[in-house]
Amino acid sequence: MAMTDAGFGPMNKALREAYLPMIYQLAGAKDAVYWQCIRCGTVIETSLVNGRPTPPAVCAEDQGGCKRSADDTKFELASRGAPPERLEEAIRTVAGQEGLSPALLREDVAASLSLSGGGTLGPSFEELVLELGDAVHFSRPQDPILLLLWACQSWLGPDVLPERCLAYLAFTGPKSSGKSTATEIACALAGGTMISGGSEAAIRAILDGDETGSPPRALGIDEIDVKAKQLPDLEGIFRTGNRWKAEYPIRVPKAEGRGWETRRLNVGGPKVLNYRTDPEDALASRTILIEMRPHRDAEMIVRRLFDDPALERVRDSLEARAGDAKERWTSKRMEEHMTSAEFIARVERLQAQFPRGLQLGAILLAVNDALGFDAEDVISKYVAEQREDSLQAVREILAALHEEHTKESVDGEVRMANADVHAAVNYRLKDGGLPPVSVREWPRIRRELGIETTRRGRGLLLIFGPAARKALELEGSAA
Ligand SMILES: [Zn+2]
Numbered sequence: 001m002a003m004t005d006a007g008f009g010p011m012n013k014a015l016r017e018a019y020l021p022m023i024y025q026l027a028g029a030k031d032a033v034y035w036q037c038i039r040c041g042t043v044i045e046t047s048l049v050n051g052r053p054t055p056p057a058v059c060a061e062d063q064g065g066c067k068r069s070a071d072d073t074k075f076e077l078a079s080r081g082a083p084p085e086r087l088e089e090a091i092r093t094v095a096g097q098e099g100l101s102p103a104l105l106r107e108d109v110a111a112s113l114s115l116s117g118g119g120t121l122g123p124s125f126e127e128l129v130l131e132l133g134d135a136v137h138f139s140r141p142q143d144p145i146l147l148l149l150w151a152c153q154s155w156l157g158p159d160v161l162p163e164r165c166l167a168y169l170a171f172t173g174p175k176s177s178g179k180s181t182a183t184e185i186a187c188a189l190a191g192g193t194m195i196s197g198g199s200e201a202a203i204r205a206i207l208d209g210d211e212t213g214s215p216p217r218a219l220g221i222d223e224i225d226v227k228a229k230q231l232p233d234l235e236g237i238f239r240t241g242n243r244w245k246a247e248y249p250i251r252v253p254k255a256e257g258r259g260w261e262t263r264r265l266n267v268g269g270p271k272v273l274n275y276r277t278d279p280e281d282a283l284a285s286r287t288i289l290i291e292m293r294p295h296r297d298a299e300m301i302v303r304r305l306f307d308d309p310a311l312e313r314v315r316d317s318l319e320a321r322a323g324d325a326k327e328r329w330t331s332k333r334m335e336e337h338m339t340s341a342e343f344i345a346r347v348e349r350l351q352a353q354f355p356r357g358l359q360l361g362a363i364l365l366a367v368n369d370a371l372g373f374d375a376e377d378v379i380s381k382y383v384a385e386q387r388e389d390s391l392q393a394v395r396e397i398l399a400a401l402h403e404e405h406t407k408e409s410v411d412g413e414v415r416m417a418n419a420d421v422h423a424a425v426n427y428r429l430k431d432g433g434l435p436p437v438s439v440r441e442w443p444r445i446r447r448e449l450g451i452e453t454t455r456r457g458r459g460l461l462l463i464f465g466p467a468a469r470k471a472l473e474l475e476g477s478a479a
Contacts, residue, residue, distance in 0.1 A: 019094050020108060026090035027082035034083050035075035040066035041328040043078050043085075088124065096438040099426030101419055103127055123317050125373035126381075126440065134443055134453055134460060135310050136182060139293040141382040141444070142354065145375060146288050147182075148318070149364045151189035152371055153270045154217035155322030158244035160329045160370050162338070166243055166286070167363045171274040173292035179274040180222045182292060186272040189315050192218025200233055204250050207265045218270040225275045241267040242286050285359055310455060318371075325370040338366055346376065354379055381440060394437060394445055397428045399472040402464055418446075418453065418460035 035044050037059040044056045044063050055075040059065030066073070078084045091109060095102035103123060123131070125148070132144040150169040153161060169186055171179035187194050193206050193216040209215045219241075221227060221234070228235040233250060240246045246268035251260050337343055343365065350361045368375040401424060405414050426436035437445060446453065450467030453460050464472070 019098060019100065019105065023087070023090045023094050023105065023109060024081060026093060027086040029081035032082075033080050034078040036078040036084075037065055037068065037073050037075055038327045039068055039073040042066065043083055044075065045083070092124065092126070096440070097436065099422055099436045099439070099442075102439060104419075125368075125371075125375055126378050128314055128317060129378060129382075130440065130443060131310055131314055135455075136185060137178060137292075139291060142379060143290050145379060145382070146290060146364070147186055147189070148314075149367045149373075149375060150270065150272070150288055151186060151218075151315075152318050152322060152367045153363075154190040154192060155319050156325060156329075156367065156370055157217070158331060159326055160322075160331060160334055161244070161363075161366060162331045162335045163245065164243050165334070165338070165363050165366055166268070166270060167360055168238075168242055168270065168287040169272040169290065170287050171272075171290050171292055173274075174294050176294045177292035179292045182290070183220050183222055183272050183274045185311065187218060187220030188311060189318065190218035190270055190272070191315065191319070192216050192220050192270070192272070194220040194222070195227075195234070196222075200231060200250065201252070203231065203233060203237070204252055204263075204265065207250075207267060215266065216269070218272065220272045222274060223276045224273040225277055237267040238271060238273070241269065241271060244268045285357055286363075288356070288360060288364075321371045325372070329370050334366055334370065337369065338362060343369075350376060350379070391445065391448065393429060393432065393434055394425055395449065395472055397425050398449065398451075399474055400428075401425075402469075402472060402474055414464040416462050416464075417456075418462050421462055 031048055032045050033048065033054075035046060035055050036042070037044060040059060042059060042063065042065040044060050044065055046054060046056050048054075055070065055077075057070050059068045059073055059075075061067045079087055081087070082090070087109060088106075091105050092102050094100070095105050128148055129144045132148060133141065136144065136147075138144055147169065150167060153166060171177075171182050171186075173179045184194060193212070195203060195206060205211065206216060206219070219237075221238075224234065224238065228238075233248075237248055240248050245266060247264040248267040249262045249264050252263050253259075254261050343362075346365055347358055347361045350356075350365060351358055354361075356364070364375065367373075398421070401416070401421065402414050405416060408414065422437070422439075422442050429436055446462065449471040450465070451471075452463040452465050452468070454463060455461070464474075
């Protein structure tokens, strides 16, 4: 049996598989196959034909489909046994209850259902949020949610999002808050290009896509207020470019001969920026503001992400999901969707819960809906959740675990795999008749107890440094 380095915790595959029947039962599994219509996105249920999965002949109207026949659309295998969203819901419920990794459970479910491709059950929105939240030191739990939705815009593009459905992202905060690095990370997640300053010719080359072969999906700029003073065009580009197609005249040297000519370049598209001083009000209604707080290790913590597969993994997930979304959505369909009474009611609910302005709320929800995310659920969980104070019990369990593993410490610091520690904590909480710590609460508790994290392979390693030892009342006891 494969055991993890730390040598404890019910996280190995054989034990996880014991949870699969629970997941299927919860999802209401039966002998059926689920197909998604690539034209309308509806999931259609079919029975097995001679024991084999066979796609439907028509996108069934009585199941909410578009009535197109198999000649006019294509059906992709979505899941077996239960509809994909019920399976997903069951996976997350069981993961939350049992303190297991939803990603690992999902892999087990996919394997046991022999799903083809494996791309149908990518990481959930919540997992992407947690992954990003683990890597960047945000001051509020909703910040990684906003950053992810912003970054998705550039992968969806004007094929899916209507012309004026586009938001900027701006980081504010003092010098040591890591806002420059946060800007670079956002730009990278969006597949964009940073304008590093220099000359007007350099900006033109970026907009033309001289280096990359195509215009950038997004633009990033550090300290826009300072750079705009050196390069007046920058201000114009940012002022006019908060839509998908926005031509802006830029003076360039003539291709042949002397003198200058004016060329009109598309400067539209998502942008991420930060200000050295206060943000400009003019951009505010269509700009998502994320305030970064000063942090001793801010630069280091965000820098770590660059050497880390996490950034790439999150970006690849966004790109893949957006690719699927483009099969289902057009900007015209999105416009119709966004003018429906139901959508407008959701924008108002979001605004009450999470005041960001109706315009931004509508853009964020449009991005969410195109990608099939569940940002409203994730937002209500993170923003409204009241955690009961089982912190003292967790603290005692972690102190005990720390003591048990002190002999394996590295440079005086105990390091243990995150998944193992989380599982062990829940195992012992259960033993004591206490509720387990859910996957979404766990990172917050770790932070409150000063436990640092670092990436190791596909997992996260917990480091019990001085802050954690102090929080666990272990100061001075490590080797
Ligand atoms: Zn259809």
